[in-house]
Amino acid sequence: MRLRSETDAPAADAGAKLYSPAFFRDESEFIAALKAGRSDAQAELVRRHYKRVAAVMHRVLGDDTDLEDVVQDVFVKAMLGAHAFRGTSENLEAWVVGIAVFSARGLIRRRTLWRRFFSAAPAPEAAEPTHTTNLEDVDAVRRIYAVFDKLPADERIALALTLIDQMALHQVALACNVSSSTIKRRLKKARKRFEGLVRFDPVLRELSEREHHDDE
Amino acid sequence: MTTNSSATTVARIRDTLDAARERRGIQGGEREGRRIVEAYTIAKLSRARRRRWTASIGTLAAAAGIAFAMYALRPQRISFVVGAAHENGVENHWFRTRSEDVKLDFSDGTHVDLLPNTRARVADLTAEGANLTLETGRVSAQVVPRRNANWAIVAGPYTVHVIGTAFQVHWEPEAELLEVTVEHGIVGVTGPVLEGSQRVKGSQRLTVSLPERRATITEDTAPPPPPPSAPEEQKPTSDVDAAASATSAANVEANPAPFPSWKSLAKQGRYRTALDAVNQSGFDQTSRSLGAEDLLLLADVARMGGQPERAQPLLHTLRTRFPKSRAASMAAYTLGASAFDQRQAFADAANWFETYLREQPRGALAREALGRLMEARERAGQIEAARSAAQRYLDAYPTGPHEQLARRLLAH
Numbered sequence: 001m002r003l004r005s006e007t008d009a010p011a012a013d014a015g016a017k018l019y020s021p022a023f024f025r026d027e028s029e030f031i032a033a034l035k036a037g038r039s040d041a042q043a044e045l046v047r048r049h050y051k052r053v054a055a056v057m058h059r060v061l062g063d064d065t066d067l068e069d070v071v072q073d074v075f076v077k078a079m080l081g082a083h084a085f086r087g088t089s090e091n092l093e094a095w096v097v098g099i100a101v102f103s104a105r106g107l108i109r110r111r112t113l114w115r116r117f118f119s120a121a122p123a124p125e126a127a128e129p130t131h132t133t134n135l136e137d138v139d140a141v142r143r144i145y146a147v148f149d150k151l152p153a154d155e156r157i158a159l160a161l162t163l164i165d166q167m168a169l170h171q172v173a174l175a176c177n178v179s180s181s182t183i184k185r186r187l188k189k190a191r192k193r194f195e196g197l198v199r200f201d202p203v204l205r206e207l208s209e210r211e212h213h214d215d216e
Numbered sequence: 217m218t219t220n221s222s223a224t225t226v227a228r229i230r231d232t233l234d235a236a237r238e239r240r241g242i243q244g245g246e247r248e249g250r251r252i253v254e255a256y257t258i259a260k261l262s263r264a265r266r267r268r269w270t271a272s273i274g275t276l277a278a279a280a281g282i283a284f285a286m287y288a289l290r291p292q293r294i295s296f297v298v299g300a301a302h303e304n305g306v307e308n309h310w311f312r313t314r315s316e317d318v319k320l321d322f323s324d325g326t327h328v329d330l331l332p333n334t335r336a337r338v339a340d341l342t343a344e345g346a347n348l349t350l351e352t353g354r355v356s357a358q359v360v361p362r363r364n365a366n367w368a369i370v371a372g373p374y375t376v377h378v379i380g381t382a383f384q385v386h387w388e389p390e391a392e393l394l395e396v397t398v399e400h401g402i403v404g405v406t407g408p409v410l411e412g413s414q415r416v417k418g419s420q421r422l423t424v425s426l427p428e429r430r431a432t433i434t435e436d437t438a439p440p441p442p443p444p445s446a447p448e449e450q451k452p453t454s455d456v457d458a459a460a461s462a463t464s465a466a467n468v469e470a471n472p473a474p475f476p477s478w479k480s481l482a483k484q485g486r487y488r489t490a491l492d493a494v495n496q497s498g499f500d501q502t503s504r505s506l507g508a509e510d511l512l513l514l515a516d517v518a519r520m521g522g523q524p525e526r527a528q529p530l531l532h533t534l535r536t537r538f539p540k541s542r543a544a545s546m547a548a549y550t551l552g553a554s555a556f557d558q559r560q561a562f563a564d565a566a567n568w569f570e571t572y573l574r575e576q577p578r579g580a581l582a583r584e585a586l587g588r589l590m591e592a593r594e595r596a597g598q599i600e601a602a603r604s605a606a607q608r609y610l611d612a613y614p615t616g617p618h619e620q621l622a623r624r625l626l627a628h
Contacts (some may be wrong), residue, residue, distance in 0.1 A: 043249035048617045050244025079256040137232040209605035
């Protein structure tokens, strides 16, 4: 006997694709399933936090053709280490972002080292702009990240997260797993170094001067 | 451009990056979820391999000397000869008997008799025993009890573990019927329908029918006949009247093998098996006897078990029968999620998420429901309603996972 549908909701299509279950009885069940390595919980983790992690990685690393792979690595690391997660779903995002920042730092350091020993090695390829993008902005972004490439990894991350991502200081400290005063010190050094380097780039210098002019 | 640049300049930089991500389709979703979960599975396997490899390297040098000494003193792998001619047996060679038996004599004293119309092979010979793969037919074995003896007979999805005993195994692959008759000693049988390792003792016969999902144990004093399971020759278990044993169907039920319940299967995330179990006992009949929470669980089983169309009526019934319960609100959320994910019926989904929020404004899924409500309204083209939901979302959860979407909706 088929049970009668009581509402106006149409019946599900017989051939409809079953989405990986984006639903758990409560958040603690979701966390427990994630820690147990259940694939439905893992899919849900990606569904909830993919955009944020992609944004953080993008803003720290710049326009990188490997971005999707890098974000994938972050989630794989999170899934592998999920059994050690001690928080609730409220701080799950901060935890994943922490992993993203840690991964980004490793990647930046490896790339810097690689470039130091193989100076001819090209910088990571930037994605191609399209005609719908403002080319001036694209150029400015490329130049800003070229300057970021010259900063030490920890300073670059602190600066990118506060300047581009507009993350609050305490959140940056949490993501970098250091104290707020350490972040403040890093930011101070990073700002000084960044502003010194920007002077050598004519486009960024002009942009800066134009901004100064507009402010006046 | 300096670190004190205006908010407009920084916003332009952020927008340029965000637009690049959007252009390249880096937005997350079901496809990414699947891809990443697959990548996780591969990474987990390779990490396990790497760990084993690292551990091996560390101990390899130390173990090499010991291994060499042990090699000289290693226990010899058992061997076997075939038939009266005592031809040397070859591992993994398939034997097919027609009208006559083929006898295999192993060097540890074990005898295996491949009865007529049987196809089998000996695999994985070790110092402790061997695996015998029985593709079809019947084998009779007398395994010599030894310390650390390790013999197994693999018949389809079943494995009969043996230490030392005399027994017969019959496997019919077409009927998916297994029969294990033990003359003396004990064997353990594992496989579908059986929970854990099913022990079969001397003078007992285990019959497992996979299509019927039925496992029975009967006392059996008579030797097994060539065709399987003639009930007339079986004596009923314990104190059941012998006359009644002529039709053993009633008797065999006296000692059924324990099945895991559909609920325990569902709680382990084995939804498809749980759904099979519910279907065996009657899906509609089961659903009529359930309370609110179990109805919700059954709906999950249907959704995840591959029959999502059966979940919806259950959820509607739940809401009708238990309208004030927490489970009814959860059913509303589930209906919303199903409408969104499976049918892309976004307006419908939004109504269900609203229902959940109205009933459980501080419920465990309130944040998720509000976020998905916003997504559903936007995808349904109800932009004003989406913006209103976005404002509610930011007021309640300013750093929630849907924060970016909410800000984007309010920015336009």
